[in-house]
Amino acid sequence: MRTGPLRGTGVNVTEMAFGAAGIGNLYRPVRDEDAAAAVDAAWDAGIRAFDTAPHYGLGLSERRLGAALRDRPRDAYTVSTKVGRLLVPDDTGGDDLVNGFAVPATLRRVWDFSADGVRRSLEESLERLGLDRVDIALLHDPDGHAPQALREGYPALERLRGEGVVGAIGIGMNQCALPALFLRETDIDVVLLAGRYTLLEQEGLNEVLPQATDRGRCVVIGGVFNSGLLVDPKPDATYDYAIAPEPVRQRALRLKSVTERHGVPLRAAALHFPLGHTAVRSVLTGARSAAEVRDNVEQMSRPVPAALWDDLRSQGLLAPDTPVPSDPTREPS
Template sequence: MEKRHWRRIDNGGLTFTELGFGTAPLGNLYRAISDEDAAAVLDEAWETGCRYFDTAPLYGFGLAETRMNRFLRSKKRDDYVLSTKVGRLLEVCAPEDRTGIGKFFDTPSRREIYDYSYDGVMRSFEFSLERLGVDKVDILYAHDIDLFNHGSREACDARIDELMRGGYYALLSLRDQGVIKAFGVGMNEWEPAQTMAERGDFDIFLLAGRYTLLEQEALETFLPLCEARGIGIALGGPYNSGILATGPVEGAYYNYDPAPPEILDRVRKIQEVCSKHGVELREAAIRFPLLHPCVVSVIPGGQSVEQVKDNKATMSAEIPDALWSDLKSAGLMREDAPTP
């Protein structure tokens, strides 16, 4: 599998596989899977050549990190890149009070407590090390400081302020001590990511669904800023929650909700251009983000061995350069989107 070496400061940097693995599905996202099935998925991801694994306390309320524990114990620590997240503490609660009912299934009874303070970040990091069974992680992302999770611009701004007054200095300290190689923010929106990039010395952002074959508004100001500062982008959600994998079928999902008519129509037009070149929509979708120089890895998830194999096969497809040109000519891709 192709790799990309990223280095922003003088600490050696990190080498990412272009195809990473996001572990939210291993936290029983949308349906429960067994420990044995989760282990088989991780083993298959390793067999495909994947060496970048991203997780978080939120994913199954500790379950995804715990399932990673057994898998990582058989691997040499320098053979993979590992990221997890801070900003949520998990509190034991009654089953009916747990966070994520209807989203995560058969998980420990835990309630999320947002905490982007200095102590909150340090505590979250310590708990993650215990669940993962490792002595260090490579990247820490402050998790979900965005409108999608906090409900209003005012609430989002307050959380950004909380991080910049407290947790940011914990992340700086961990990086300066060499405990982590890099830190950033994992989120669903590029606008607050730009705000934080302008206010602090962030290394890498995990951006979910905001630079895809369907959406390129991040090219306006955010990605140029990242390129100028050497900030890396790990791109989650390359299929915009599903529609760029399934195509414009009935019930297709876009950003976790049923796709509206205008999105279905645009995806249909993109798919028609792809078909003319003998390319499947999902093949173009998973390759497109990697054409930008800031993107270090694309990290779709997988909840079955078959899905993991399919991700690898999809990533390996040949994409003719003319496809990108035709998408631009049809007004279906921004003219300033980097292409071969």
């Protein structure tokens, strides 16, 4: 598993990272032993970058990830977590499925991108993880809280980075406008961009990736399967966490037809594609079981012929100037 640095930070990430939302009971329950086995499978495959957040399962993801990593050498892996949602007690009962997680709703989320909120969030994450530090801290989904995230949350992260509490700071979102703003106006190290630079759509090429390149910053790409559509574009496939609109699904089916003509599963091409851009350091894939991890790693290890990308361009499914993976020995610059 190739490893590269987030430039200027001393923080390294493997080209495939483990997304821990799934082991936070995303959509359906996951047993403790299956969650641990998923992290073990990632480790055995050489994955050394792990991403979580308080939002994922109301802290369950952080607790499970921390437990699974507890006996690993701390300097051998990178952990990222997020700030912006504090968890506070809630006795209303029920579950958290309205937010996508099959866990009891014993806590509720409170948006807080203030300086105090950022520090408190990070302290509580460290307690759940059982760690004395995280390597990367990200502002999480500040869509409706941009002014506070920019004026209070970001400076707090910058101070924490200066104090050595975290190694790198950034923003994690599934839209492009705010990450582009933060790249222009702040000194963030990394953007976690989910779903907006994939084989299906390349909105990230408009601003985020060029600005990251110009500023010497790095991008981690999440949502490479567009919520599952690029795994299997069946009629009930999801896109952006909802049933895919039919025109979008038809585009995914066209992509699948081309990739399979070259003997490459659609999900394998989807995993490889983002790494063609020099600003991209890693692709983040979620998994809830060891089998899912192993499948992702297997797909990443499949060779993808250059003719496949040429075919996609000739079919109008990729723009002629879209960067694609070309060097199988590619190392991050």
